[in-house]
Amino acid sequence: MNETVISYSLYLILAVSMTVWVARTLHKNGRIFLVDCFNGNTDLADSVNHLLVVGFYLMNIGFVSLYLKSTEETTGARGVFELLSGKMGVVLLMLGGMHFFNLYVFTRMRRRATLANLPPPVPPMHRVSKAHDILDTL
Structure with a gap:
């Protein structure tokens, strides 16, 4: 095997392994x-968690x-390591970007759910019927 095939093989093994590890971590903790x-x-x-992992x-x-x-x-x-490190660096940055994108989506979903569960605002204590009633209270 020549160095290019070795680089491709190592790249695929490492990149897919990292992807699986990150996806499992997101699935478990998400x-x-x-x-x-x-x-x-x-x-x-x-x-939803399963669908997010499949998309990931x-x-x-x-x-x-x-x-x-x-x-x-x-x-x-040296060429194998240089090619591999450059490619893996880009893949790791991509995985990190996808991780932060997932965190952003989760945070938005949680914020929306939290706002939906807030109690309604407090109703006014009394009702003012006319503008001159307001002036009388001052």
Whole structure:
């Protein structure tokens, strides 16, 4: 095998492994957050959590696949490490970006759920019927 094939193989193994690890971490820890967002509806939270993980896999593994090709000629161990580190750096930045995007979505969902559960505003203590009644109270 030449160095380019070795680089591609190591890149795919590392990138897919990192994607799976991040997705599993998001799935495990995101469930608790989603249950809170959906007011304890665990079935809905689990369903949304699963759909988010599937989307995460599709986006990231699709990116990893598209980013596989290299136009540079890889020679020697140094070339393998340089190509691999550059590609993995971009993949890790992409995974981090997707992670923060998921956190943003979760936070918005939680904020919306929290606002929906607030009690209604306090009604006024008494009702003023005419403008001159207001002036009389001053």
